[in-house]
Amino acid sequence: MRQGRAYIALVLTPLQWLVDLPAEVADEVSDVVVDRGLLMRENARLKIEALELEQKRQQLAALEEENNRLRALLNGRARISDEVELVELIGVNPDPFQHQIVIDQGSEDQIYLGQPVLDAGGVMGQVVEMSHYTSRVMLVTDARHAIPVEVNRTGFRSIALGKGELDELELEHVSATVDIRVGDLLNTSGLAGRFPRGYPVAEVTEVIHDPGLSFSIVRAKPLARLDKSRHLLLVKHNEPQRSPEENPGSVVTEAQQ
Amino acid sequence: MNEHSQGGGLIIFATFLFGIVLSQMPLPEFIGWARPEWMAMILIYWVIALPQSVGVGSAFVAGIVLDVIRGSVLGANALALVFVAYFAAMLHRRMRVFPIWQQSLLVMVLIGANQLILHWVQALVGYTGDSLLFLLPALVSAFFWPLMFLILRRVRRTFYVS
Numbered sequence: 244m245r246q247g248r249a250y251i252a253l254v255l256t257p258l259q260w261l262v263d264l265p266a267e268v269a270d271e272v273s274d275v276v277v278d279r280g281l282l283m284r285e286n287a288r289l290k291i292e293a294l295e296l297e298q299k300r301q302q303l304a305a306l307e308e309e310n311n312r313l314r315a316l317l318n319g320r321a322r323i324s325d326e327v328e329l330v331e332l333i334g335v336n337p338d339p340f341q342h343q344i345v346i347d348q349g350s351e352d353q354i355y356l357g358q359p360v361l362d363a364g365g366v367m368g369q370v371v372e373m374s375h376y377t378s379r380v381m382l383v384t385d386a387r388h389a390i391p392v393e394v395n396r397t398g399f400r401s402i403a404l405g406k407g408e409l410d411e412l413e414l415e416h417v418s419a420t421v422d423i424r425v426g427d428l429l430n431t432s433g434l435a436g437r438f439p440r441g442y443p444v445a446e447v448t449e450v451i452h453d454p455g456l457s458f459s460i461v462r463a464k465p466l467a468r469l470d471k472s473r474h475l476l477l478v479k480h481n482e483p484q485r486s487p488e489e490n491p492g493s494v495v496t497e498a499q500q
Numbered sequence: 501m502n503e504h505s506q507g508g509g510l511i512i513f514a515t516f517l518f519g520i521v522l523s524q525m526p527l528p529e530f531i532g533w534a535r536p537e538w539m540a541m542i543l544i545y546w547v548i549a550l551p552q553s554v555g556v557g558s559a560f561v562a563g564i565v566l567d568v569i570r571g572s573v574l575g576a577n578a579l580a581l582v583f584v585a586y587f588a589a590m591l592h593r594r595m596r597v598f599p600i601w602q603q604s605l606l607v608m609v610l611i612g613a614n615q616l617i618l619h620w621v622q623a624l625v626g627y628t629g630d631s632l633l634f635l636l637p638a639l640v641s642a643f644f645w646p647l648m649f650l651i652l653r654r655v656r657r658t659f660y661v662s
Contacts, residue, residue, distance in 0.1 A: 262524040339532040
């Protein structure tokens with residue numbers, strides 16, 4: 244079944260490109276037809292940004308070294324930095340019930356099912372369906388998606404469920420006594436082995452303690468620009484992979500165990 | 501005659517291809533709910549116009565293609581479109597003599613049924629969403645029907661598809 248689907252999708256790949264063509268042309272045109280002043284301003288901004296990032300990176304190198312030394316002292320495994328690969332978005336699922344996007348690489352490019360996808364802001368989702376030259380990515384906000392997270396400040400672990408809204412995630416089973424505040428950063432916790440640890444996912448936007456409910460309601464806003472990013476990163480993540488035959492619907496159950 | 505019907509098949513195929521492209525066009529999020537069901541409309545037109553050559557079989561193939569490109573459950577769109585094609589074929593004599601606004605109403609009902617079946621199948625496998633907005637495309641499609649009908653009729657007459 245999956246194989247058949249992949250082949251039909253292969254036949255439809257040119258159509259997929261055709262549909263994407265106007266957006267691509269518009270991109271090209273706006274690259275060519277652009278005001279010089281705008282470019283200079285952008286250039287200046289990017290220079291400042293690069294400088295800031297450079298400065299952070301300098302500290303990071305020292306911290307990473309220190310972290311590895313400490314881990315070695317504790318007999319822990321050194322953290323391997325993940326390999327990433329740049330991919331481009333070529334389609335969006337028109338069905339508003341499904342938050343899925345199509346990217347321009349498939350099984351011919353050594354992509355695997357369940358592979359995490361990031362953008363500059365944070366985690367976007369995971370690969371759920373592959374054809375030969377395209378594949379489908381389920382976004383973290385899809386109503387069937389769940390991602391294990393931890394609060395950066397306290398290390399409290401939870402699961403962020405998609406709600407089917409583009410700018411909202413909800414944390415599950417957060418008891419009323421947990422220390423969690425608006426503005427807390429949620430990182431991937433790396434549990435369940437699907438997403439690598441430590442990538443930003445969302446920022447808490449609302450915490451409601453309702454005495455009538457046994458858990459508090461915690462809402463968060465994804466940090467990835469889910470509806471705007473065109474260039475995405477695929478992470479080659481070296482954790483042992485779960486069986487690739489699992490369908491995306493089982494992501495939730497897997498994470499809840 | 502034979503030559504004609506072959507060329508006609510090609511034209512019909514091309515309109516369906518165009519329908520797929522239209523139904524994949526990226527739209528801003530807030531209009532996403534109101535996307536007309538182009539494929540179902542094109543199918544209804546051809547079934548009414550040429551019930552002897554476009555029918556349940558073509559609907560099935562179109563549905564499978566739509567499933568793959570939309571990423572829905574394989575067979576969901578196929579089932580819905582087969583339904584639509586069947587009823588359109590049953591009603592085609594009546595629909596041909598209706599004035600265009602009355603056709604629009606029927607198209608709304610047919611596409612509403614299409615949306616219901618689609619939503620029902622998707623819900624069976626766990627796509628949740630409690631909003632009734634999924635019925636909106638029926639209304640929008642009915643609105644676009646006269647335009648679609650006139651364009652496709654022009655296409656049919658220009659290329660002598662019969």
